[in-house]
Amino acid sequence: MSSPVSVNASAPTGAVAPFRVPAPLAAEIDEVISHYPQKRSASLMVLHALQEHFGYLSKGAIEWTASKLELQPINVYELVTFYPMFRQEAVGKYQLKVCRTLSCALGGSYELHDHLCHKLGLSSHAHGPQTTKDGKVTVEFVECLASCGTAPVMMCNADFYESVSTAKANEILAHCK
Numbered sequence: 001m002s003s004p005v006s007v008n009a010s011a012p013t014g015a016v017a018p019f020r021v022p023a024p025l026a027a028e029i030d031e032v033i034s035h036y037p038q039k040r041s042a043s044l045m046v047l048h049a050l051q052e053h054f055g056y057l058s059k060g061a062i063e064w065t066a067s068k069l070e071l072q073p074i075n076v077y078e079l080v081t082f083y084p085m086f087r088q089e090a091v092g093k094y095q096l097k098v099c100r101t102l103s104c105a106l107g108g109s110y111e112l113h114d115h116l117c118h119k120l121g122l123s124s125h126a127h128g129p130q131t132t133k134d135g136k137v138t139v140e141f142v143e144c145l146a147s148c149g150t151a152p153v154m155m156c157n158a159d160f161y162e163s164v165s166t167a168k169a170n171e172i173l174a175h176c177k
């Protein structure tokens, strides 16, 4: 079991507070790593644990992971940027993902995204995830969510919604409080 580990994630241009992992989480991660013959094989599990705790993977979290697994930071960045489930920025308590791939696009997902953005005071033209000023709700387009026959589809955190009409979108938003 290890004590809290920190990595100084300071950028060359200025000091940034070191990234700290609480002792219980560090112990949990050590336990996970111990199940793999090679430390690097635990990379995804470690990243999931850090994201679950902190909400996203900061530069410090990536460097901490690299140090922990005896890798170079670029090895970890490659994973974080390849897998869409990893986030490098904080998101709201409620994360709305709207599918924009062909079936959903034809089924009205752009109109659905417009509607959600309008209701939340966000721009429907912005690229990438957008979060409301109060930090509660994040809206973003994603690629195929594997339910093309029930377009348009969206997710709110782990909940999946099919054939989402404007009225249904309003109901989903009503739960985001």
Ligand code: FES
Pocket: 099, 100, 101, 102, 103, 104, 105, 143, 144, 145, 146, 147, 148, 149, 151, 153
């Ligand atoms: S295109 Fe939207 S779920 Fe496949």
